[in-house]
Amino acid sequence: MESFEYENRTKIVFGRGELENTGRIARGYGTRFLLVTGRKSARATGTYDRVRNLLEAEEINVFDLDNVQSNPVLSRVRDGIEAVKKHRIEAVLALGGGSVMDTAKAVAAGSVLEKGDVWDFFTGKSEIENALPVLTVPTIAASGSEMNGFMVITDEKNHHKLAAGSPSVYPRVSILDPVLTCTVGPDYTAYGGVDAVCHLLEPYFNGSAPSTPVQDRIAEGLIINIMDATGACIRNPHDYESRATMLWSAALALCGLTKAGVGDHFFPVHMIEHSISALFPVAHGAGLAALLPGWMTWWAEGNNDKVAQLGERIWQIRENDTSDAARKTVQAFRTWLAETGCPQRLSDIGITPGEHRNIAENAMKQAGIWNVADLYSVETIETILAYCV
Numbered sequence: 001m002e003s004f005e006y007e008n009r010t011k012i013v014f015g016r017g018e019l020e021n022t023g024r025i026a027r028g029y030g031t032r033f034l035l036v037t038g039r040k041s042a043r044a045t046g047t048y049d050r051v052r053n054l055l056e057a058e059e060i061n062v063f064d065l066d067n068v069q070s071n072p073v074l075s076r077v078r079d080g081i082e083a084v085k086k087h088r089i090e091a092v093l094a095l096g097g098g099s100v101m102d103t104a105k106a107v108a109a110g111s112v113l114e115k116g117d118v119w120d121f122f123t124g125k126s127e128i129e130n131a132l133p134v135l136t137v138p139t140i141a142a143s144g145s146e147m148n149g150f151m152v153i154t155d156e157k158n159h160h161k162l163a164a165g166s167p168s169v170y171p172r173v174s175i176l177d178p179v180l181t182c183t184v185g186p187d188y189t190a191y192g193g194v195d196a197v198c199h200l201l202e203p204y205f206n207g208s209a210p211s212t213p214v215q216d217r218i219a220e221g222l223i224i225n226i227m228d229a230t231g232a233c234i235r236n237p238h239d240y241e242s243r244a245t246m247l248w249s250a251a252l253a254l255c256g257l258t259k260a261g262v263g264d265h266f267f268p269v270h271m272i273e274h275s276i277s278a279l280f281p282v283a284h285g286a287g288l289a290a291l292l293p294g295w296m297t298w299w300a301e302g303n304n305d306k307v308a309q310l311g312e313r314i315w316q317i318r319e320n321d322t323s324d325a326a327r328k329t330v331q332a333f334r335t336w337l338a339e340t341g342c343p344q345r346l347s348d349i350g351i352t353p354g355e356h357r358n359i360a361e362n363a364m365k366q367a368g369i370w371n372v373a374d375l376y377s378v379e380t381i382e383t384i385l386a387y388c389v
Contacts, residue, residue, distance in 0.1 A: 002209045002263035008255055009170040010147045014248065016240065019047070019177040022093075022137060023054035029133045029172060030090025034083060036065045036104040038096040042139065045183050051095055051137065063087045065107070071277045071284060072099040072106075073156040077118055080107035084132070091133040094171075098143025098195075098284075101136050102151035105169040108132040121164040122153060124369045128166030136174045140184050141246035142192030142285065144199060144254030146174035154278050160365050161278035163270075176251065178244040186234045189246075190340035191285025193230035196250040197223055198269055198288045200258055205299060205306055207262025219258045220313045225249045227314075230340055266370050269295050272381060275362040282349050289342035290349050293334050294388030300326035346388045356385040 013021060026033060033055060035048075042048040055062050065080040083089065084107060094104035108131040110118030120126040136146040145151065150165040184192070200219040207215070226249045232242035252258070259265065272295075273287040300307040304322040311317035311329030319325040337344045346352075351359075360381035367373040 001212055001214070001261040004260045006256060006260040007167075008147065008257070009149075009167060009172075010255075011173045012147065012176060012251070013173060014176040016179055017177065018175050019050065019137065019180060020054065022051055022175055023056075023058040023060065025173050025175065026055055026060060026091070026093060026135055027058040029135065031059060032061045032088055032090045033063070034065055034080060034087075034089045034092045034104075034107065035062050036068060036080065036092060036094045036096070036100050036107070038066070038068050038070075038100050041183070042095050045180075047139065047180060048095065051093075055093075061087075063089065065103070068096065068100050068103045070097075070099050071154050071161065072103045072152075073154050074119055075156060077103055077106040077110060077153055080104075081110045081118060084111040089132065091135065094134065094136040095139065097138065097140040098145045101138065101143065101145035101171075102153060104134050104136070105131070105145070105151040106153050106164075108134045109166065109169055119153075119155060121166075122155075122162040128164065128168050131166070131168040134169060134171045136171045137180070138174065138176060138247070139180045140188060140192050141181055141243070141250040142188075142195045144196065144250050144252075146171055146176065147251040147255040150254070152274065159278045159362065161274040162366055162369065163274070174251075176247050178240060178247045181243045181247055182238045182240075184233075184237070186237075186341060188283070188285070189233050189237075190230055190342050191283050191289070192250065193226050193246065193285075193340065194289045194292070194337070194342055195285045196226050196246075196253040198292060199253040201292070201310075202267040202269060203259035203262045203265045204310070205296075205303065206265040206268065207259065208265065209261065209263035212262050215258055215260070215262050216309070220310070222249050222253055222258070223314060226253070227336055234340060266372055268372070268376055271366050271370070271372075271376065272359065272363050272384065274366060275359045276349075276351065279355075279359065279362060280349075280351065286343050286349055289337050289344065290346050290351070291384075291388050293330050293337070293344055294346075295384055296330045296333065297327075298384050298387045300330065346385065353386070353389060356382050359385060
C-alpha cells in the first residue's frame with residue numbers, strides 16, 4: 001500500500017424523503033441559484049417542480065439551465081456561465097445524473113474564471129482554483145459525481161471529451177434520495193451499474209502498489225453489491241432497498257476511498273470510451289460495457305493473477321492455471337452484462353473495425369494530458385479495440 005492523503009469535502013444527506021430538505025439546505029448557500037437539469041426526465045416525473053417549489057419556499061430566486069444532454073457539451077456550459085454572470089448567481093444546484101452534475105461543476109468553476117476559457121481546465125492550460133458552491137440531487141446511480149471533484153465535458157465542435165477536476169468543485173452537499181432513482185429505466189439502470197463497477201475496476205487493476213488488500217476487498221464488496229442490486233432494480237424498479245444500495249454504492253465507487261493507497265493509476269477504459277462517446281451517439285455506460293470484457297482479456301495476458309483474484313472473489317472461480325481462471329472471469333463478467341441487457345462488444349453499439357483508428361487517435365488528446373501516451377499509444381489502443389469486437 002502506498003502513502004496517501006484522503007479527504008472528501010462533500011456532506012451527504014441520504015434517505016427516503018430527504019428531497020424535502022433541499023430548500024432548507026440550499027438556503028445556507030445563497031438566495032440566487034442556477035438550477036441545472038437535463039432534457040425531460042426531472043420535469044416528467046414532477047421532481048423539477050418539487051425542487052423549485054422547495055427552493056422558492058425558502059425565498060430563493062431560481063434561474064434555469066435546462067436541456068443538458070447525455071455526454072454534456074461545452075456550449076451548454078458556456079450558456080450556464082453566461083446565465084450566472086447575467087443573474088448574479090450565488091450557487092449552483094444540479095438535479096439529474098452525471099451529465100447534469102458535471103455541467104453544474106464546470107459552470108461553477110468557469111463562472112469565477114478571470115482570464116481564459118472554461119475549456120482551459122480540461123486541456124490542462126489552467127487549473128481550477130475556485131468555484132461557486134455546488135449542490136447536487138442525483139436522480140440516477142452511476143457517475144458518483146455527487147461525491148467527488150471530477151467532471152467530464154465534450155467539446156462538440158472538435159469531438160474531444162475530456163476530464164478535469166479540483167477540490168474546489170466537490171459538491172458542498174449532495175442529497176441522495178433513492179426514491180428519485182425508481183423511475184430510471186432498465187437500460188440506464190444497467191448502464192449506471194456498469195459505470196460504477198468500472199470506477200472500481202480501473203484502480204483495482206491499474207494501481208502501481210503491489211499489495212492493496214484493504215482497497216481490493218472494499219472494491220470487491222461494492223462490485224458484488226452493485227451487480228446484485230442492478231439485477232434487483234431491473235426486476236423491480238420500485239425496490240427501495242436495492243435502489244438505495246445502488247445509489248450509495250455508486251457514490252462510494254468514485255469518492256476516492258477505494259483508490260486511496262493504490263499508488264499511481266489512471267482510467268484507460270474511461271479514456272477510450274470518452275473518445276467513443278465523443279465521436280458516436282453512445283451512452284457512456286453502454287460504451288464501457290462494450291469495452292470492459294475486451295480490455296480485461298487484453299490486460300490479463302500480462303496480469304493473470306489480479307484478474308483471477310477478481311474471479312475467485314466475485315464468482316468463486318478457482319483454477320490451478322490462472323490464465324484459465326482469468327478467461328473464465330471475463331466470461332462471467334460477459335454473462336452479467338448479458339443478464340442486464342448491456343452490450344458486450346463494440347459491434348453491439350454499432351462500432352466497426354474501420355472506426356478503430358479514428359477512436360485511437362482521438363483518445364491521444366486525453367492520453368497526452370494525462371501523460372500516458374507512452375503506455376497507451378495509438379497502436380496499443382487499436383490492439384485493445386481489436387479484442388473488443
